[in-house]
Amino acid sequence: MYAYFKGKIVAKEPDLAIVEVNGIGYNIRISAGTASLLPPVGEEAKLYTYTSVREDAIALYGFLTKDDLDIFKLLIGVNGIGPKGGQSILSVMSPDELRFAVLSGDAKMIAKAPGIGSKTAQRIILDMRDKVSLEDTLHADADGGQAVYDVAFSDSVREAVEALTALGYGVTEATRAVKAVKDAERMAAEEILKASLKHLI
Numbered sequence: 001m002y003a004y005f006k007g008k009i010v011a012k013e014p015d016l017a018i019v020e021v022n023g024i025g026y027n028i029r030i031s032a033g034t035a036s037l038l039p040p041v042g043e044e045a046k047l048y049t050y051t052s053v054r055e056d057a058i059a060l061y062g063f064l065t066k067d068d069l070d071i072f073k074l075l076i077g078v079n080g081i082g083p084k085g086g087q088s089i090l091s092v093m094s095p096d097e098l099r100f101a102v103l104s105g106d107a108k109m110i111a112k113a114p115g116i117g118s119k120t121a122q123r124i125i126l127d128m129r130d131k132v133s134l135e136d137t138l139h140a141d142a143d144g145g146q147a148v149y150d151v152a153f154s155d156s157v158r159e160a161v162e163a164l165t166a167l168g169y170g171v172t173e174a175t176r177a178v179k180a181v182k183d184a185e186r187m188a189a190e191e192i193l194k195a196s197l198k199h200l201i
Helices: 032-037 066-076 083-092 095-104 118-128 134-138 155-166 171-179 189-197
Strands: 004-013 016-021 024-029 044-053 058-063
Touching (some): 004 024, 016 044, 024 058, 032 083, 044 066, 058 066, 066 083, 066 095, 066 118, 083 095, 095 118, 155 171, 155 189, 171 189
Antiparallel strands (some): 004 016, 004 044, 016 024, 044 058
16 A cells, blocks of 8 residues: 655654654554664654455554565564564564574474464464575665675584584574674684674674
């Protein structure tokens, strides 16, 4: 229905933003993560939107990037995941982190989202595994997403991730920590491991 809204933020709460466009204020539901990244009240913002239509309500859900919106649409396509569940997951995970969790089968990470149990997390993994790819995660989002340097195929990086998982960290958590290490692609596995541990403490 609506692709996006671009206007002044009139009010902002952890789960809601009111955006004024041409004199009309729109209630747009947002995740806590989106709320923390929005500019202050009074400034202009652009939110990509999904329109949820039910018998008893019509609601707008807003996202800062098209990548956020696209992964949200994949989430709500999973049986048993509605818009609120989708935003709950994106409140604790970025789209990249969700892709890593799906591709690595890390149900524990997905289940950290409020209202998402282990069975639901497993269902998300099964349903989305063929719909996401590592390539999507390794490159910068063309529409304002955070750039991620491509180190995933380095042997030393892979060894560091495996070492972290052997220490009890989840694959998603370990991968995120390794990605946070600057110049990891030029380091030995042991050096990456030491540096990545600092991001996990």
